[in-house]
Amino acid sequence: MGNTFGRVFRITTWGESHGGAVGVVVDGCPPRIPITPEEIQVELDRRRPGQSLITSQRRETDTVQILSGVFEGQTLGTPVSMMVTNQDARSQDYSEMQNAYRPSHADFTYDAKFGIRDYRGGGRTSARETIGRVAGGTIARKLLHLRHGVEIVAYVQQIYNLEARVDPRHVTRALVEENPVRCPDSEMARQMYELIDQARRDGDSVGGIIECVIRHAPPGLGCPVFDRLEADLAKAMLSLPATKGFEIGSGFSGVLMKGSEHNDLFFASEGRIRTRTNFSGGVQGGISNGEDILFRVAFKPTATILRPQETVTPQGESTVLKPRGRHDPCVVPRAVTIVEAMAALVLADHDLRNQAIRNPAGPAA
């Protein structure tokens, strides 16, 4: 269980990092959404390993195949099955994992839960699982764009102790894509690149913070109780490998404000009801209010490092895990598109849920 996300617009991902393939089934997508493999490939390429020196050098083209649910360039309203084959699995690099629990990886917890583990790799907790999320999320994104003109832009706001200055109201995807770090503050991006590259040379790793802004989301997305928009976004983000925190709007720093400062006052402008400030982060009472949705996600430093580490065997004997294989000194730049995809999935699901309860038969509001 736990491999399906969403209630109406739903994705189910499958595949181990070292099995034959990984994939996704998208169910609940409306019919007649135009979508091409190329649109999906663009996002998969942003997620792909090997795209620059500061990412994992695993060689995968990650070429997507659409196996069902799309006909003559449009969705059919039936499940869209998409698949990417694993090519550069190099199981031999990981054989040591059978006999030593890698620190802060899922090896031990997998054994505790399942009593069995594909010791050739990270299994389902591998970043390869996110391929299906990106593929499915790209369709969600297309849907949101066609219906409401929704724009979703995520970017690297912090790497280790380097913080970028970015104005979320005006940041664009083009700016984000200008450098391999995906930080729209170009000077800081350069420093971040150096820092990640140094970590790589040290056999160490670093984490960071991704900020994400969603523009033109219609008011009304999200539900008042358990399925608040921020709750579903939080779940989406904390379901990504290596994440440790989520905040929306004022977030943790909102604690340092009084109610009289934090409340976002309403005013009317051009026929719309707006707020003067946006400490709410675009969500009030769990429901979007039409302002920019703004949230941040904390990523820990990657667990795989190229240094010897003390650990134990599955039998509980002390051992030392020797550094070996490839590693990703910082997953944050590659995670930008994954954060966007997950955000799109959350919003598309709530958009369809809203359509379901729209009431043409009821009395006028």
Next chain:
Amino acid sequence: MGNTFGRVFRITTWGESHGGAVGVVVDGCPPRIPITPEEIQVELDRRRPGQSLITSQRRETDTVQILSGVFEGQTLGTPVSMMVTNQDARSQDYSEMQNAYRPSHADFTYDAKFGIRDYRGGGRTSARETIGRVAGGTIARKLLHLRHGVEIVAYVQQIYNLEARVDPRHVTRALVEENPVRCPDSEMARQMYELIDQARRDGDSVGGIIECVIRHAPPGLGCPVFDRLEADLAKAMLSLPATKGFEIGSGFSGVLMKGSEHNDLFFASEGRIRTRTNFSGGVQGGISNGEDILFRVAFKPTATILRPQETVTPQGESTVLKPRGRHDPCVVPRAVTIVEAMAALVLADHDLRNQAIRNPAGPAA
């Protein structure tokens, strides 16, 4: 939709703040769990308004009735329906809400979503909705305690700019209950009380941070992908009114560490596999590892303040919302038991899910 939480151990809450009653249906609870109304009442009393000068003075006894699913002191395995009647609803206090959107409340977003709103109160986004969560969560907690000896202790760690010093490994519920702020650092609790009381006298409000530790959770809770334990905890916490952030283990501060510092090294002790540090916060690869689960939740300052605020009418006309009615200068002390209840619901659900896939028929691990 969105009024049900959990997959196997599930609660569905119902009720508006100013309707006749609020309640919950608990489905999926195993049979033969001993439970009494008194055990549930204890937690409802911790959540209740009017318990001290620094909480809302709405007068509610919040007396729980168990209407089904319990027979001779034990659960039957059928739905447990519980209800609390609303007594002190004072609709007249809130009549102004019909004609002015309260800033940072859900009035506007409700209208945007539903086209109708019970303007007598906060409807489903009211804190009264959490009564059902606490009632259901108390059964989940009993279950976890009986099966594994799980202990869940939440406490106020910060109010506005006042930070308590608390060692999560040793904090007890008795310590938490020693003062009305529910902060186990008694000196800081005194200062926090003053600060909240000053906010009350100023007609203003403050927020804070609740920290929660879960001890003796068995290894293996949580799933590798979407239903990671931290993802479900994040959703649970961000589904609470007034929350803006969630972090687990090292959280946002983990960004400032290198992988070589952040990795939790394994060692064996008394036949168990343990970690020397716990930056993971008790969860690795989305699955509990047997260490203390430790997370933090940020609460913004309450939106209801007793000061005039600029706003608009539903028709988009400028207006001023006059201060009126009762208000809760800080919800954080009352939210402690709600955080615990939601944590219990998440863990109980995953515990039952684990039981479902336990495989007596399979080959030995």
Next chain:
Amino acid sequence: MGNTFGRVFRITTWGESHGGAVGVVVDGCPPRIPITPEEIQVELDRRRPGQSLITSQRRETDTVQILSGVFEGQTLGTPVSMMVTNQDARSQDYSEMQNAYRPSHADFTYDAKFGIRDYRGGGRTSARETIGRVAGGTIARKLLHLRHGVEIVAYVQQIYNLEARVDPRHVTRALVEENPVRCPDSEMARQMYELIDQARRDGDSVGGIIECVIRHAPPGLGCPVFDRLEADLAKAMLSLPATKGFEIGSGFSGVLMKGSEHNDLFFASEGRIRTRTNFSGGVQGGISNGEDILFRVAFKPTATILRPQETVTPQGESTVLKPRGRHDPCVVPRAVTIVEAMAALVLADHDLRNQAIRNPAGPAA
């Protein structure tokens, strides 16, 4: 688990036959559907025991209370909680049930599943559980009527070996309500009444067949694979106490036809595409085609009879169950409104699901 029905328009029922109350929570209902307690009471009265000499004499007024989700006569889009208190529970009549498994009741299977049982009555398998279904189904019915003018008429088509002649195309609710058997063939209804009354005097019971016709359902309800409209109707009907069979359109008798006879040929009439025959029963490929939806449900004779029966104790000792208490010689007339309610729930759910995937942004069909 298993106490919730529906995916978008969902009901969760709760309550034991001999607990304090029974009820339902309706979630996913669109806002601004006008609904009154009186509309719900009309249907509950059709289901109520004691409505004629040939039904159980348990005295219950079954007066519904709406506890949430309705404001000023309209739904709010939030959960509608409804409750009926149990009044004439007479636990003493059933005390023998603690020590003897009643044949063809759920006493034994409950113990096998749960290891505990409210031995004062039938628990959740009691017909009282269906109160919540009828209450929730009445809202679903209102929704379907307002949106599409859907009419749902069920009636008794057979009792024991007495078969009525009814033309499903023209039968009306008024005709059905003309006699206590709810059979629109008045001469046969008279004979059925006699037969049921004779069974009552014999301390025995009889079953029968309910036929149900749904008119003006829009084309497009139902999904191609697991959630075919007929599959969801079959589940809904077989989830009712005492049912043993379901058939749609030609049903079991369709086996005796060739494809060349069974195929429903299309023709165009007044701008609509129609079929000349309706062996499909209004559903093709799992999806409604706009013709009348027509199905039949078989009810076995009630298990409670007033005759001594051989059985065993929970410990496996032979014993004789003595006849005692009240009994319902035939549940079929009371089940008519329950069948209609379940049908309404299935259709309303699919209607909302269709709205969810309607695609204003896509290319023209």
Next chain:
Amino acid sequence: MGNTFGRVFRITTWGESHGGAVGVVVDGCPPRIPITPEEIQVELDRRRPGQSLITSQRRETDTVQILSGVFEGQTLGTPVSMMVTNQDARSQDYSEMQNAYRPSHADFTYDAKFGIRDYRGGGRTSARETIGRVAGGTIARKLLHLRHGVEIVAYVQQIYNLEARVDPRHVTRALVEENPVRCPDSEMARQMYELIDQARRDGDSVGGIIECVIRHAPPGLGCPVFDRLEADLAKAMLSLPATKGFEIGSGFSGVLMKGSEHNDLFFASEGRIRTRTNFSGGVQGGISNGEDILFRVAFKPTATILRPQETVTPQGESTVLKPRGRHDPCVVPRAVTIVEAMAALVLADHDLRNQAIRNPAGPAA
């Protein structure tokens, strides 16, 4: 939506009849269940077209690939993704379907629902979709066999007007597989074969009834209310293409019995509680009682026939559909393994759900 079946043990199928492939994702399967592609292939071969003269001559090897979730011959507890490529799709045979609605097929209802249709074939309502069900069901079956020794045997009991005499208590799979009709009454099987072959030569089609017996199912499977075992079986069966009816135990013929005849009296035998008769069909109060589970499914004659048929175009113009392409004069023999697979999916799901609520911590029963 509607492409997922089950709550804990779940399958999601995907794929159109004329797309690149069809497949299934199995989620919720416990770890360490031994399974091989060969075991799955055996069942797929029983479902495959072209296996005898009386089935469709579409040439497909239906060779299954397991893409994830199985490692070293055992399930991992993660999603098992399985796929079969479409080889003999011959789209040209079906081009006429673009311009004429085939009677009693889903062409019209698809257009009504989705506004788009893969006119090259039956899309998701094609029998090819059932490949995923059989693949997933075979794992469910293995699980049930390993845990409880469950045996599931389905067989053809009737074709058109030819009824076989079969004792469900003793029928074996070997007997069923002795002839291509899959009817264990060999003399009747011979006549059925002739009848189907005559229908084939006439360009016509016939339907029939499949009976299914499940032995050694443990008592306790199924839930008291919506998810009764018979309700879930009914849904499973009516979700299969071409089905029109379902009955369990006495079924429709139970209507002709009195309660005093129909009640299954309990007795004790060898430490087990048994019933003397089995009109209940192995299920009481929605829960299995340990007796044989026995149900029947009605299949209409196939809609594809090789005769000219009157119909309309999508624009509502009258037209004649000319006979063309391949056809299956009777799907019933091939459906035997599909019925078994769906039954296995229902039982495995309830078996895991039972495990979830088993309560080691509760007081003794």
